[in-house]
Amino acid sequence: MTYRPTRPALICNNQSGSYDEARVEQIAALCRDAGSPLAANFCLPDDALPTRAWLESKGIDTAIIWTGDGTINAAVAALAGWDGALLVLPGGTLNLLSKRLHDDRPLEDILADALAGRGRRECPPTVHCPAGRAMVNMIAGPTTIWAEVREQMRQRDIGGAAALIPEAFEQSMGGEAVHLAGDDRAFQAISMTPSAEGIVIDGLLADSPTLLLRHAIAWIGGDFRDGPSEELATRPSATVVSAESLGLLMDGESAEGGARVTFTIDPAPVAFIVTRPPA
Structure with missing residues (x-):
C-alpha cells in the first residue's frame, strides 16, 4: 500500500x-x-x-x-x-x-x-543483539577500533587519528580473534549485514601486515567492504565467540558485548518509506 x-x-x-x-x-x-x-x-x-x-x-x-x-x-x-x-x-x-x-x-x-x-x-530487516541493532551492518571483533581512526579523520583531527593508529595496529594484530560458534575458522572481525534471506556473514581478514594494511585503508576510506574478507554464510541467526569481550560496531557506532553474543535477523521497530521498485 x-x-x-x-x-x-x-x-x-x-x-x-x-x-x-x-x-x-x-x-x-x-x-x-x-x-x-x-x-x-x-x-x-x-x-x-x-x-x-x-x-x-x-x-x-x-x-x-x-x-x-x-x-x-x-x-x-x-x-x-x-x-x-x-x-x-x-x-x-x-x-x-x-x-x-x-x-x-x-x-x-x-x-x-x-x-x-x-x-x-x-519494516526492513535488521541485525539485532542485546547491545542494540544495525540497520546496515554489524561488526564484531578487535579491528573495530579502526572506526575510531576513521571518525577522527572525518572530523579532520589528523593528530588524533595518528595517535590512534599504533593502538589500532596492535589491537588488530594482537587482539583476540573471533569465530562463529561451531566453526573453527578465526578472523579479526566478523561482519553481519541484514538481508531478506537472513544475516549475510563475512569474516574480515587482517592477520598479516599486508592484509592489515589493506583492511586499514578500507576502514579509513569509509567502507570496510573494500577490505579483504571471506564469505561465510547467510543465516537467520549467528553466534560470535571470542576469548574476551567483543567490540561491536552498529552502523558505525561503537558498543561492547560479552565474549559470546548471538545476533538475529529482526524487523525494524519502526516503518520506513521505500521508493525503490518492489523486488
Whole structure:
C-alpha cells in the first residue's frame, strides 16, 4: 500500500560532511510546494532527537532523516513503536541505507516520489543483539577500533587519528580473534549485514601486515567492504565467540558485548518509506 506524508518533520545533523544550510532550505521548499510543509526541524547535535511521544502529540506522521547511517540508527531506537514512518534521504558518506531503500538516486527524486505518495511503508530487516541493532551492518571483533581512526579523520583531527593508529595496529594484530560458534575458522572481525534471506556473514581478514594494511585503508576510506574478507554464510541467526569481550560496531557506532553474543535477523521497530521498485 502506498503512503503519502502529510505532516513531516526534518531531522538533520550539522556535523555531517554533506550538511549544507541551503540544502535544508531546499528540502523545506520541496515539502511546502508538495502541500506537506515541515512541522518541525531538529538539527543535531544542537537539538536532541525527537521522542515518539512528542511526534505523536504534534500529529507528525513522517520523520524525514537527512543524516548518516549512525544517526539514523539512533533515530530508530528513539522512535521504536511509533506508528509514523521514517523517510531516509542521502546525507552521509556512504548512504548505504538510503541506497537500500531508494536505490542510488538524488535526494530530490526520492523526496518527490515520497511526497507524491509513490512510496510504501516497510519494516526492513535488521541485525539485532542485546547491545542494540544495525540497520546496515554489524561488526564484531578487535579491528573495530579502526572506526575510531576513521571518525577522527572525518572530523579532520589528523593528530588524533595518528595517535590512534599504533593502538589500532596492535589491537588488530594482537587482539583476540573471533569465530562463529561451531566453526573453527578465526578472523579479526566478523561482519553481519541484514538481508531478506537472513544475516549475510563475512569474516574480515587482517592477520598479516599486508592484509592489515589493506583492511586499514578500507576502514579509513569509509567502507570496510573494500577490505579483504571471506564469505561465510547467510543465516537467520549467528553466534560470535571470542576469548574476551567483543567490540561491536552498529552502523558505525561503537558498543561492547560479552565474549559470546548471538545476533538475529529482526524487523525494524519502526516503518520506513521505500521508493525503490518492489523486488
